[in-house]
Amino acid sequence: MSAADAREAMVEVRALHKEFGAVHVLKGVDLTVERGSVCVVLGPSGSGKSTLLRCINELEEITGGSVRVEGELMGYTEVATDDGTRLHRLHPKVIARQRARIGMVFQRFNLFPHKTALENVMEAPVHVRGDSRSTARARALELLDRVGLADRVDHYPAQLSGGQQQRVAIARALAMDPDLMLFDEPTSALDPELVGEVLAVMQDLARSGMTMVVVSHEIGFAREVADHVVFMDDGVIVEEGPPSAVIDAPSQARTKDFLAHVL
Numbered sequence: 001m002s003a004a005d006a007r008e009a010m011v012e013v014r015a016l017h018k019e020f021g022a023v024h025v026l027k028g029v030d031l032t033v034e035r036g037s038v039c040v041v042l043g044p045s046g047s048g049k050s051t052l053l054r055c056i057n058e059l060e061e062i063t064g065g066s067v068r069v070e071g072e073l074m075g076y077t078e079v080a081t082d083d084g085t086r087l088h089r090l091h092p093k094v095i096a097r098q099r100a101r102i103g104m105v106f107q108r109f110n111l112f113p114h115k116t117a118l119e120n121v122m123e124a125p126v127h128v129r130g131d132s133r134s135t136a137r138a139r140a141l142e143l144l145d146r147v148g149l150a151d152r153v154d155h156y157p158a159q160l161s162g163g164q165q166q167r168v169a170i171a172r173a174l175a176m177d178p179d180l181m182l183f184d185e186p187t188s189a190l191d192p193e194l195v196g197e198v199l200a201v202m203q204d205l206a207r208s209g210m211t212m213v214v215v216s217h218e219i220g221f222a223r224e225v226a227d228h229v230v231f232m233d234d235g236v237i238v239e240e241g242p243p244s245a246v247i248d249a250p251s252q253a254r255t256k257d258f259l260a261h262v263l
Helices: 001-009 049-058 092-099 118-126 133-146 162-174 192-207 221-224 251-263
Strands: 007-020 024-033 038-042 065-070 076-081 084-087 100-103 179-183 213-214 228-233 234-239
Touching: 001 007, 007 049, 007 213, 024 049, 024 213, 024 234, 038 049, 038 221, 049 065, 049 179, 049 213, 100 162, 118 133, 118 162, 133 162, 162 192, 162 234, 192 213, 192 221, 228 251
Parallel strands: 038 213, 038 228, 100 179, 179 213
Antiparallel strands: 007 024, 007 065, 076 084, 228 234
C-alpha cells in the first residue's frame, strides 16, 4: 500500500444525525476513517456507538448529514435541481449492493443454527453474489482455516463455543471480500476466557491492512491495535486521536471519568 493510499479516506461521516422518534441518538457526528486503519470507538452504553456503525452500512436510515464509503454516498444519490441539489433515496437493491462490500460482525453471532460452520460461511457468496458452490466452498475453507477453525468446518453452531461461533461470524463477513469491516462489541457476549481468541483474529486482520471500525470496551485492544480512538458520549464525539492521546492522556473530563471506571 502506498503512502497516498494509506491517507485516502475509506469512511467519511459528516454532520450525521439519527433520531428514533423523539429520541435524538446521533447529534451531528463527524468522523473520517482512513483506508487501512483501525478506528476503535469507545463510550458508555447509550452513547450512540452501535447506531453509528448501523448508519455507516445503511442498517439504519440516517435523519440528517451524510455517510460516504470509498467516496460513494451511502443510501442516496444527489439530484441536481434549479436551486442546488437534493438527496434521493436509492432503491433497496442498490443499497444492498452498497452494503455488500461492508462486512459486519455483531455482538450476537447470528449464525444459521441448522447449517454447519462451512455452510454458514458459504451462504452469502452463493445466494447473494452468485458464486458457484465449489468456488464458495474453497474460499470458506480458506477463511475458516485463517480464523483457526479448520477442524470445525462440519460442526453446527450448538457444537461450538461462543468464541468459535464469533470466529465463524468473522469468516462469514470476510467471505464477501469486503473493503471495510465493522465490529459491534464482538466480544461482549463471550466468557472472559474466550475473548482473546476473537481479538487475535481481529489483530491478524488489522495486520493484513483491513480497514476496521470497532465498537468495543476492550481498552487493551484499542491501545495496541487502533490507529485512531474515538470516545463518544450522548450522541457526540467528545474526544478523538491516537491511543496515546485519548487513552493514556485524555484531555476531556468525561473521557477521564469513563476510563477511570473501565480500566
